[in-house]
Amino acid sequence: MGYAMTTSSLDGIMEQLECADALDGLQTASEALRNHYQIDHLVYHWVSSSGQQYGCGTYCPDWVARYLDAGYLRIDPVIVGCYQRFHPVDWKRLDWSSKAARAFQKDALEHGVGNQGYSIPIRGPNGQFALFTINHSCHDEAWAEFTESNRRQLILLAHAFNQKALELEPERSPMAAQALSPREVDAMTLLAVGYSRAQVADTLSISENTLRVYIESARHKLGALNTTHAVAKAISRGVIVV
Amino acid sequence: MGYAMTTSSLDGIMEQLECADALDGLQTASEALRNHYQIDHLVYHWVSSSGQQYGCGTYCPDWVARYLDAGYLRIDPVIVGCYQRFHPVDWKRLDWSSKAARAFQKDALEHGVGNQGYSIPIRGPNGQFALFTINHSCHDEAWAEFTESNRRQLILLAHAFNQKALELEPERSPMAAQALSPREVDAMTLLAVGYSRAQVADTLSISENTLRVYIESARHKLGALNTTHAVAKAISRGVIVV
DNA sequence: CCCCGCCTCACCATTTCTGATGAGGTGCAA
DNA sequence: TTGCACCTCATCAGAAATGGTGAGGCGGGG
Structure with a gap:
């Protein structure tokens, strides 16, 4: 060598x-x-x-x-x-x-x-x-x-x-990764650490219905098929950090 | 300078x-x-x-x-x-x-x-x-x-x-990650890409009941509270690659 | 000023997941 | 040989998540 x-x-x-x-x-x-x-x-x-x-x-x-x-x-x-x-x-x-x-x-x-x-x-x-x-x-x-x-x-x-x-x-590139809103990030993050929807809603002090809107919109932004997929994508894209 | x-x-x-x-x-x-x-x-x-x-x-x-x-x-x-x-x-x-x-x-x-x-x-x-x-x-x-x-x-x-x-x-450190069995890895991986339990079971050609056993045991090994948490942990620990 | 995205909430039937337990077969390693 | 971990399947009732839609208020950027 x-x-x-x-x-x-x-x-x-x-x-x-x-x-x-x-x-x-x-x-x-x-x-x-x-x-x-x-x-x-x-x-x-x-x-x-x-x-x-x-x-x-x-x-x-x-x-x-x-x-x-x-x-x-x-x-x-x-x-x-x-x-x-x-x-x-x-x-x-x-x-x-x-x-x-x-x-x-x-x-x-x-x-x-x-x-x-x-x-x-x-x-x-x-x-x-x-x-x-x-x-x-x-x-x-x-x-x-x-x-x-x-x-x-x-x-x-x-x-x-x-x-x-x-x-x-x-x-x-920075453009492609559809950014999540702060609340959406909160929701994904708490779901990723194992909270149920009820717990997340409680933690964020919002109604579970509201929370569901975040999860849904995050799912759409991430192009995910369900909540687990959305969390997985959010993590591997670095949108949230667990 | x-x-x-x-x-x-x-x-x-x-x-x-x-x-x-x-x-x-x-x-x-x-x-x-x-x-x-x-x-x-x-x-x-x-x-x-x-x-x-x-x-x-x-x-x-x-x-x-x-x-x-x-x-x-x-x-x-x-x-x-x-x-x-x-x-x-x-x-x-x-x-x-x-x-x-x-x-x-x-x-x-x-x-x-x-x-x-x-x-x-x-x-x-x-x-x-x-x-x-x-x-x-x-x-x-x-x-x-x-x-x-x-x-x-x-x-x-x-x-x-x-x-x-x-x-x-x-x-x-690498130590912290407890190893999953091959089937458990399969299950986590497919869940992470958005498949439902039924779809995963179908993909792996096993009954949904069997699949649930894998998910459960993976959850316990990973110390996760639910499926989403388990997938999140598996990803961030690098146990699965998505 | 107006539009757009964000935050907040509600409805409800349907699908899916969860938790706990038992049980039989296979293969590797001490 | 005797574990032990893995793979496979089953059952059940109850808890939780899902999907789509509508709607009002707020604030920042063009």
């Missing part, structure tokens, strides 16, 4: 990423960075709310297809682990103990994924979640040294990748 | 922050960074759900108290604007047009908040949201030059501050 990299080259890649078109830029930058760092793979993986995913990077198409088909999103310890974390994490520190996880790991190795990995969770507005991952095949010590010495740069890269990727979903 | 700063000093502050105790470290680092950058103020502001807030930084206590008392959290354009954004934002680019916002702005200026500001939104697991803000009194050009040339460092600082602040809430 290229410990003696020139920062000028890295800056060049970052600047190019910031200016380029989103779809092109992300893929190009992934490959440029893989070469720059001399590692096996570099991946940006957007895990969207509705189960949709967007990914770009240097994994071979076979593996990507297999990942999607087999529903690995649900059992990949990297996803599961990073979803609960803020700081970048080495794959070794994740929980690979379950049978499904080990099977996944084996499959990944057979598809050219390196034995070492380092993933940075990134979060955007409205509950957006993404992972910026590098991985490689090498010994633990070399990997630890590599990740530690490049940690800050990788965080910035993750940030830059996500910023670029957000351009791909214009509906996630 | 100190354009000719020495990066060694900055690195020192960052390293100290990473090692220090959370409560102390954040406050100390705020002040050290203000001196380092020669700016009026530097603030880290954790905006939690139920109106709870944690902040540290260099604003005068009067202003902090006033901010909390007056409920400025709800109308501060910096909060409102950054909540929908991913990238760092200059305060000039926010929407100050509403009457409440202008009143807030006037009040802020009178309490020693600079006319220029730059805020970086940061998000952690479970919908955590925080702001890392610097502000100063100077002309637009100088400010633009300052923020642009320090943007990357500020992003890393924001990241470091948030990582430290997360230590203050240990219950947000």
Whole structure:
């Protein structure tokens, strides 16, 4: 791995990423960075709310297809682990103990994924979640040294990748998220912490009928099918925080 | 402002922050960074759900108290604007047009908040949201030059501050989440996307009675009061991905 | 000044959810 | 082998949520 990299080259890649078109830029930058760092793979993986995913990077198409088909999103310890974390994490520190996880790991190795990995969770507005991952095949010590010495740069890269990727979903812009009124937020928030309608109405000192209007209008604004769905959407969009 | 700063000093502050105790470290680092950058103020502001807030930084206590008392959290354009954004934002680019916002702005200026500001939104697991803000009194050009040339460092600082602040809430750690069985996850997931019990049972090809057992046991595992609460908890704990 | 969004309340039949309990089969792990 | 957790199904009465509509008052922005 290229410990003696020139920062000028890295800056060049970052600047190019910031200016380029989103779809092109992300893929190009992934490959440029893989070469720059001399590692096996570099991946940006957007895990969207509705189960949709967007990914770009240097994994071979076979593996990507297999990942999607087999529903690995649900059992990949990297996803599961990073979803609960803020700081970048080495794959070794994740929980690979379950049978499904080990099977996944084996499959990944057979598809050219390196034995070492380092993933940075990134979060955007409205509950957006993404992972910026590098991985490689090498010994633990070399990997630890590599990740530690490049940690800050990788965080910035993750940030830059996500910023670029957000351009791909214009509906996630401030405009798209239909804002809830204060009362609607109150209602959703209290429902989300387990209050019944009667309790919420009581807490807010309004009639239950009034409360129902809020819930209904919040539901419509959120495009939800029922109260539970509305609360779920409100949470994953970050409209309310529980 | 100190354009000719020495990066060694900055690195020192960052390293100290990473090692220090959370409560102390954040406050100390705020002040050290203000001196380092020669700016009026530097603030880290954790905006939690139920109106709870944690902040540290260099604003005068009067202003902090006033901010909390007056409920400025709800109308501060910096909060409102950054909540929908991913990238760092200059305060000039926010929407100050509403009457409440202008009143807030006037009040802020009178309490020693600079006319220029730059805020970086940061998000952690479970919908955590925080702001890392610097502000100063100077002309637009100088400010633009300052923020642009320090943007990357500020992003890393924001990241470091948030990582430290997360230590203050240990219950947000991965441990707290009790694992659901696969069927329970299925049930919660489908409920979260708006299906009724009948629909979920149909989708999973099980009887509605069976489904209810899953929902019940998931509810107990999650310590939830009702189905909506259970789904909300499952989402915010990252047990399910919607 | 006027419009629009927000806050507040009411009605009622119908559908859906809840809570508690019992019970049989499967598979993994100590 | 013996748990233990998981998956599957059933029953029942009572409590709670839903859906759609109408309507009056208030305040801020164009």
